[in-house]
Structures are given as C-alpha cells and as structure tokens.
Amino acid sequence: MNRSSSNTPSTRLPLPNKPSLRHSSTEDFLNLLSGNLGRLFILGLLGLSLWGALAPYDLSVFHFVNHDAPEVARFEATMAELESTSTLTLLFDAGPTCSKRALATIHDHGAKATQIETCIQRLEHAEKRAGAILKNHGAIASFGETLSKEEALGMAPLMLDDASFATLLKWSADASGTYDEELRDTLLHTQSALARYRWLDLQLKGELMREALSHEELLSLEHDLRMKALEVDVTTGLTGQPAVIAHDHVRSIERFQWLTPLSFILVLLIFIRMRPSLSTLLAIALSLALSAGATFGLMRSFFGTLTIMETLFGVLLFGLSIDFAMHLLFRFREERHVDSDARAALLRTLNACWRPLLVGAMSTSAVFAALVLTGDKMMVRLGVVGAFGVALGVVLMISMLAMLWLRFPEAKDSRNAKTALKTFLGAMTRRPRLAMSSSALLIIGSALASTQIVFETDMSKLIQRDLPPIEVASTLAEEFGFTSSPWISTHNHSDELKKMHAFVNRDPRFSKVESIATLMDAHQKRSSALKHQGRAIENHLKTLEVLFELDDESEEVRIGIQILQRLIELSEEERFSPEALPQSLKRRLLTPSGDSVARIYPTKAGLDAAEARAQRQALRAEGFRSSSVLAVIESIFAPKMSLLVRTLAIMLGLIFTMCMIDLRSIRLSVLTLVPVVTSVVTSLGFLTLIGFKMTSLSIMILPLIIGLGLDDGIHVTHRYLENPRAGAIEAATQVGTALTYTTVTTLASFGVLLFSGAYALENLGWVMVVAIPIAWLASLTLLPILLDRFAPPNVLAVKRSEYV
Numbered sequence: 019m020n021r022s023s024s025n026t027p028s029t030r031l032p033l034p035n036k037p038s039l040r041h042s043s044t045e046d047f048l049n050l051l052s053g054n055l056g057r058l059f060i061l062g063l064l065g066l067s068l069w070g071a072l073a074p075y076d077l078s079v080f081h082f083v084n085h086d087a088p089e090v091a092r093f094e095a096t097m098a099e100l101e102s103t104s105t106l107t108l109l110f111d112a113g114p115t116c117s118k119r120a121l122a123t124i125h126d127h128g129a130k131a132t133q134i135e136t137c138i139q140r141l142e143h144a145e146k147r148a149g150a151i152l153k154n155h156g157a158i159a160s161f162g163e164t165l166s167k168e169e170a171l172g173m174a175p176l177m178l179d180d181a182s183f184a185t186l187l188k189w190s191a192d193a194s195g196t197y198d199e200e201l202r203d204t205l206l207h208t209q210s211a212l213a214r215y216r217w218l219d220l221q222l223k224g225e226l227m228r229e230a231l232s233h234e235e236l237l238s239l240e241h242d243l244r245m246k247a248l249e250v251d252v253t254t255g256l257t258g259q260p261a262v263i264a265h266d267h268v269r270s271i272e273r274f275q276w277l278t279p280l281s282f283i284l285v286l287l288i289f290i291r292m293r294p295s296l297s298t299l300l301a302i303a304l305s306l307a308l309s310a311g312a313t314f315g316l317m318r319s320f321f322g323t324l325t326i327m328e329t330l331f332g333v334l335l336f337g338l339s340i341d342f343a344m345h346l347l348f349r350f351r352e353e354r355h356v357d358s359d360a361r362a363a364l365l366r367t368l369n370a371c372w373r374p375l376l377v378g379a380m381s382t383s384a385v386f387a388a389l390v391l392t393g394d395k396m397m398v399r400l401g402v403v404g405a406f407g408v409a410l411g412v413v414l415m416i417s418m419l420a421m422l423w424l425r426f427p428e429a430k431d432s433r434n435a436k437t438a439l440k441t442f443l444g445a446m447t448r449r450p451r452l453a454m455s456s457s458a459l460l461i462i463g464s465a466l467a468s469t470q471i472v473f474e475t476d477m478s479k480l481i482q483r484d485l486p487p488i489e490v491a492s493t494l495a496e497e498f499g500f501t502s503s504p505w506i507s508t509h510n511h512s513d514e515l516k517k518m519h520a521f522v523n524r525d526p527r528f529s530k531v532e533s534i535a536t537l538m539d540a541h542q543k544r545s546s547a548l549k550h551q552g553r554a555i556e557n558h559l560k561t562l563e564v565l566f567e568l569d570d571e572s573e574e575v576r577i578g579i580q581i582l583q584r585l586i587e588l589s590e591e592e593r594f595s596p597e598a599l600p601q602s603l604k605r606r607l608l609t610p611s612g613d614s615v616a617r618i619y620p621t622k623a624g625l626d627a628a629e630a631r632a633q634r635q636a637l638r639a640e641g642f643r644s645s646s647v648l649a650v651i652e653s654i655f656a657p658k659m660s661l662l663v664r665t666l667a668i669m670l671g672l673i674f675t676m677c678m679i680d681l682r683s684i685r686l687s688v689l690t691l692v693p694v695v696t697s698v699v700t701s702l703g704f705l706t707l708i709g710f711k712m713t714s715l716s717i718m719i720l721p722l723i724i725g726l727g728l729d730d731g732i733h734v735t736h737r738y739l740e741n742p743r744a745g746a747i748e749a750a751t752q753v754g755t756a757l758t759y760t761t762v763t764t765l766a767s768f769g770v771l772l773f774s775g776a777y778a779l780e781n782l783g784w785v786m787v788v789a790i791p792i793a794w795l796a797s798l799t800l801l802p803i804l805l806d807r808f809a810p811p812n813v814l815a816v817k818r819s820e821y822v
Contacts, residue, residue, distance in 0.1 A: 092643070096507075110254055145216060159223045161218050169602075305414040305418040340760070381676045506644060537607075665720060
C-alpha cells in the first residue's frame with residue numbers, strides 16, 4: 019500500500035520536540051507494556067485462559083429456560099405433582115419384515131401368526147436386554163414398561179374404539195368363532211405398530227429441566243442399548259427433549275470443530291494478501307487465544323460451566339478482534355511511510371487509533387451488555403461473555419501489537435491500494451443528492467418492510483437437521499399417535515374430565531385426550547352391552563374350551579378363551595375400579611395422591627412455539643390450567659417482536675451516548691450512526707422481503723451489526739476530523755482499505771455459519787453476510803457525503819493538533 023507523499027500529500031505535522039500531554043501518555047503506556055507489569059498482565063490472562071480451557075460444558079436440557087416464567091413454573095409444578103422429571107422415550111424397531119405391509123402379504127393364518135409371534139418375541143427379548151442396562155444406569159431413575167400381552171388382552175374391551183368393540187362383541191356372541199382380519203389384528207396385537215415397534219418411557223434423575231444426561235452419557239447409553247438390541251436383530255432409538263437438545267449440541271460442536279479452523283484459514287489467506295510479518299500474525303493469534311480463553315475463564319468463574327453459547331462466541335470474537343488488528347496494521351504502515359522512526363510512527367498510530375478503536379469496542383461491549391436487560395437467560399449469558407470478551411479483545415490487540423512493534427517494527431509497504439478505491443468512491447459520490455435521496459427511500463421502504471418480519475418458531479427447524487431423536491419422534495407420532503409433548507392437567511372431579519373430553523372432541527387443535535374418564539365411560543357402556551349378550555358369550559366360551567381340550571397347543575383358541583373370560587368378568591363388574599388397573603396405566607392416569615391425570619394430544623405433532631401458544635390459550639379460555647413442555651418451548655422460541663424493538667432502541671441509545679462522549683457533538687454523533695441505522699434497517703427489510711424468517715436468536719446478532727457498523731463509521735469520522743479541509747471523501751479513501759479488509763475478514767469469519775447445518779445459526783450467518791457489506795458501503799459513501807454537507811460549522815476551524 020503506497021502511502022508516499024507523491025501520491026497523497028501528507029497533512030500530518032511533525033512530532034514536536036517537546037511531547038504533548040497525549041504523546042507523553044502514549045509514551046508512558048508503551049513503557050508500561052514493555053515493563054514487568056505488562057508481563058504480569060499477560061501471565062494473569064494466560065492463567066485465566068487455562069482455567070477456562072478446563073471448564074466443564076453444561077449441556078443440560080433447557081439450561082437457558084427462565085424457571086420463574088409463569089408457564090414454566092406451572093409445568094414444573096405439574097411434573098412435581100406427578101413425581102416426574104425429564105423423560106426419554108426408547109423405541110424398539112423389529113424391522114420392515116414385521117411391518118403391516120409385510121405381514122399383509124402372508125395369507126396363511128398359521129404362518130402369519132408365527133411371523134407375528136416371532137416379531138413380538140424379538141421385541142420382548144430386546145426390551146429385557148435394555149431393562150438390564152437401564153436398571154444399572156446412574157442417570158435413569160425408572161422406566162415404565164408397556165402393557166404385557168395378558169394385561170393388554172384384559173384391558174382391550176375398554177381401550178378399543180367403538181367400531182372395534184362392536185366387532186369384538188359380534189364375534190363374542192358368534193358360536194362359530196370366526197375371526198375377521200380386523201378383529202384378528204386388534205385382539206392378537208398384530209397391528210403394524212405393535213408387531214414392529216415397542217416403546218419405553220425412561221425417567222431421568224435430577225431436578226426437572228435443570229439436570230440431565232450429559233452428551234457423553236447419553237451417547238454411551240444409546241450405544242449400549244443399540245448393541246444389546248442388535249443381538250436379537252432389533253434397532254433402538256431415543257427421543258424426548260433431553261435427547262433432542264443433547265444431539266443438537268453434539269452435532270453443533272462437531273461442526274464448529276471444523277468450521278472454526280476453516281474461518282481461521284480464510285482470514286489467514288486474507289492476511290497473507292496483506293503481507294504482514296510472521297511475528298505480527300503470531301501476536302494477533304496470541305491476542306485472540308488469550309482474549310477468548312480469558313473470557314471463557316471469566317464465564318467459568320461466574321457460572322461454573324461453559325455452554326454452547328461460549329463456543330459460538332469464540333467464532334464471533336475471532337471476527338471482531340481481527341478488525342482491531344487490521345486498523346492498527348494499516349495505520350502503522352501508513353505512519354511508517356511518513357516517518358521512518360518506528361517508535362514515532364507507533365506513537366502516531368496509537369494516538370490516532372486508540373479513540374476510534376476504544377469507542378467502537380466499548381460501544382459493541384455496551385450493546386452486548388444491553389442483552390442482560392432482556393431477562394432472557396440465553397441473551398444474558400451472551401451479553402456477559404460479549405461485553406467482557408470484546409473489551410478485553412481490543413485491549414489485548416493494542417497491547418500485544420504495540421509490544422511487538424516496539425521491538426520488531428512492521429516493514430514499509432510500498433503498494434498502492436487506494437487508487438481503485440478512490441475511483442470507486444468518486445463514482446459513488448459524484449451525485450450527492452441522488453445518493454442521499456435514494457438512500458432515504460431505501461431506508462424508509464426497508465423500515466416499512468421490517469414491520470412484517472416473520473419469526474420461525476418451530477424448534478425442530480431451528481436445530482441441526484436430520485437428528486435421530488426427531489426421526490424417532492416422527493415414528494412414534496405416525497404409528498402410535500403418540501407425542502412426547504402432550505398438555506397435562508390434574509383433576510379431582512369426574513365432571514372436569516368430562517368437560518375436558520367434550521372440549522377436545524370439538525376443537526380441531528387437539529386429536530385426543532387420554533384420561534381415566536375414557537375407561538370409565540367405556541366400562542359403563544360396554545358392560546351394559548355385554549349383559550345383553552351374556553348367554554351367547556358363555557356358549558361361545560364353552561365351544562372354545564372344548565376345542566382347547568382337543569388341541570391345547572392352539573394359541574389362537576387360548577387367547578380367544580382369555581378374551582371371553584375377560585368379557586364375562588366385565589359384564590359382572592358393577593362399577594369401574596381404578597385400583598384394578600395395571601401399574602403402567604396407573605402411572606399414566608393417576609397422580610400419587612389419587613387425582614386423575616388428563617393428557618391432551620395436539621393434532622399437529624411438533625415443537626412449534628406459535629402452535630403451543632395457540633393451544634395453551636385455547637385451553638385457558640375453557641378454564642383448563644394445563645401445562646406442557648411446549649409451554650417451555652414457547653417461552654424460548656415464541657415471536658419476540660416487542661423484545662426486538664426494545665433491544666434495538668436500548669442499543670442505539672447506548673451507542674449514541676458513546677458517540678456523544680467521544681465526539682462531543684450531537685450532529686456528528688447522529689451522522690456517525692447513519693451507517694448503523696442503514697445497515698440494520700435495510701438488512702432486516704431486505705431479508706423480510708425475500709421471505710427470510712427471523713429467530714429469537716437473531717436478536718443476539720444485533721450487537722455485532724451495530725458494533726461493526728459503528729466501528730466503520732467512527733473511523734471515517736475521526737479521520738475526517740484529523741483534516742476537515744481535505745474533505746470526507748478523502749478521509750474515507752484513507753481508511754477505506756482497512757475497512758474493506760475488515761469487512762472481508764468479517765464475512766469470512768461469520769460466513770462459515772452458513773454451513774453450520776442448523777437454521778438458527780445459518781440465520782445468524784445470513785444476517786451478517788447481508789448487513790456488514792451494507793454498513794461498509796454506507797460508511798464509505800453516504801457518511802462522507804453527509805459529513806461534507808452537514809458537519810458542524812466549527813469543524814473546519816478546529817486545529818488539527820487537537821485530534822492528533
């Protein structure tokens with residue numbers, strides 16, 4: 019980069035013989051860095067970094083949940099009443115040969131029954147093997163078994179739908195004992211879901227949603243269960259919120275393990291294009307490592323553990339700190355070209371750069387800190403790590419590079435990179451009125467479009483794609499009509515249960531309700547129907563008993579006898595007795611205190627926060643105080659437009675305050691914020707127009723857009739104030755190369771998120787990829803035009819020495 023006076027006349031004054039107060043302060047700073055205190059500072063940060071590197075990761079389920087939120091607190095209270103904690107569901111799959119389609123191809127009833135029995139036996143063997151592992155696993159409190167074959171046959175008259183029961187009743191009174199295919203499948207448990215699949219509920223130890231399996235424990239458990247089940251040709255899979263979150267974290271960390279080096283390589287290639295010395299590269303790398311490590315150490319000191327949020331911030335900090343290094347490197351080379359004395363050039367660099375760098379970094383830290391005010395635990399955590407990490411990053415970068423260049427100055431760079439940039443900026447600013455009017459129209463149109471922002475609220479679409487637990491959950495929903503996220507309420511009056519059933523039957527949001535009232539109604543209606551057919555059923559039973567005496571190996575006859583015996587018992591029972599229920603049903607339908615439990619299953623199985631809100635409000639409108647893990651998902655992923663607006667207002671207010679403190683001018687502060695406002699509004703409007711959906715995590719990227727946008731603008735403004743008479747376009751040209759490189763490195767750092775495999779992280783990447791170039795363009799074109807036209811009248815009269 020050619021900074022020769024022949025190309026660009028220097029307006030800088032020579033260093034005075036007697037140092038000014040500012041130069042004296044910079045000298046003291048350099049002496050401090052090269053002394054023992056500087057070494058102790060680095061050693062202290064190194065120790066904090068090692069402390070952070072050894073921190074345990076917290077991958078517990080919903081560790082970002084606000085447990086004080088009313089709906090979350092109610093869900094926890096409901097689970098406490100049921101004496102339940104977080105659960106997993108273990109699905110056994112006997113394979114496609116046991117599917118309904120495969121079994122339908124077998125026309126011989128004997129062969130079909132044999133195949134069905136073989137499938138069921140394999141599932142039972144796999145379940146026993148899994149039980150041996152689960153009983154001895156430290157994280158599993160208990161696991162609920164499905165109904166045994168005998169229990170299922172005993173409960174079948176009450177659990178069948180009306181059409182199936184009518185078929186059963188007809189067969190029970192038919193002395194010929196002829197099964198039709200539908201009845202055979204129903205009574206012998208030969209439905210596809212029951213012949214191919216079986217599932218178990220696993221209850222975890224620990225407090226609800228605060229402790230869960232670590233990803234190592236969960237993967238180890240899954241592996242052990244899979245290996246045992248494969249011994250009998252059965253595959254297994256886990257689902258449930260703990261499994262989904264843990265799998266998502268594991269896959270995210272795996273991706274970041276190669277995305278972070280990829281980001282580093284891309285930035286390194288850009289640095290190679292700049293041709294810095296090896297020592298400068300090492301100093302920058304050490305600054306990045308120390309700032310990230312010390313930040314992690316601080317987070318461990320505050321919170322005890324690290325989370326996926328700190329892993330993500332490692333990528334963010336990398337992109338931010340590189341910007342600081344770029345500005346210092348370009349300015350130092352420029353000063354070296356003017357003054358061959360390396361120490362004097364370094365003094366000039368620090369005097370010129372410390373204010374814009376510090377204002378940019380402190381503003382970014384401030385807007386990160388503003389996330390703490392949202393009250394959202396995830397944002398609070400990012401706010402703390404961002405505020406400290408960015409502030410430490412700029413201090414380290416200035417210190418490390420200053421210490422290095424005191425001993426090993428950067429070589430002069432004779433290249434000229436400003437000619438093409440100056441031509442570009444000249445073309446973009448040739449017609450100022452057209453540029454301002456078109457920019458105003460773009461901002462207004464984008465602001466209007468931004469009011470139509472759509473949020474993606476489906477958690478299953480925000481996490482990593484094709485997760486095994488999501489596939490298992492889909493199978494359960496398809497085969498059993500079962501989801502792991504029903505709405506749960508407890509009742510001590512049968513009238514409340516009847517009202518609940520009536521409401522679910524007429525509301526399309528819900529598919530069914532499961533409660534003891536279902537069995538009570540079935541008992542009342544079906545025992546009456548059985549009494550009218552009592553004599554015919556007894557005759558049918560006698561016929562089957564005779565057949566069984568002739569062939570006691572007939573499984574079909576034996577099961578028929580058990581069914582008829584159970585029907586006769588049911589017709590003789592005067593009232594339904596909950597105490598007679600199998601233990602597995604008691605756990606689902608009754609609380610430990612004896613109250614009834616109602617589980618309301620949504621029509622749409624999934625993890626959509628917007629759907630969850632609609633369902634919760636519908637239940638509340640009917641007076642039902644039901645709760646679900648869906649309410650927890652709603653608290654995290656529900657649309658937060660009001661939070662977005664409030665957070666934006668707070669952040670813009672903070673950076674305006676920072677600009678006022680630095681520039682001491684309302685007009686200059688407003689003008690410097692133009693690139694920030696343009697970037698945020700235009701990028702949000704553009705993404706909205708193309709149908710892009712925001713997420714609750716998108717709010718967390720705002721500090722970066724605002725901080726980086728201000729960083730570009732503040733450098734242009736400060737360079738303009740160094741020599742107002744040269745004009746703002748010349749100022750933009752002088753810092754334009756550095757801003758261009760910082761923009762490219764930022765895109766390289768955050769662009770890798772587009773390959774993260776998770777929509778939420780890809781969303782962050784797209785917002786950055788769109789917003790940062792807009793901030794760059796606005797800083798180099800729109801801001802200079804505005805400064806030349808609307809800067810305070812006294813700026814031209816200010817002596818340059820006050821800004822040097």
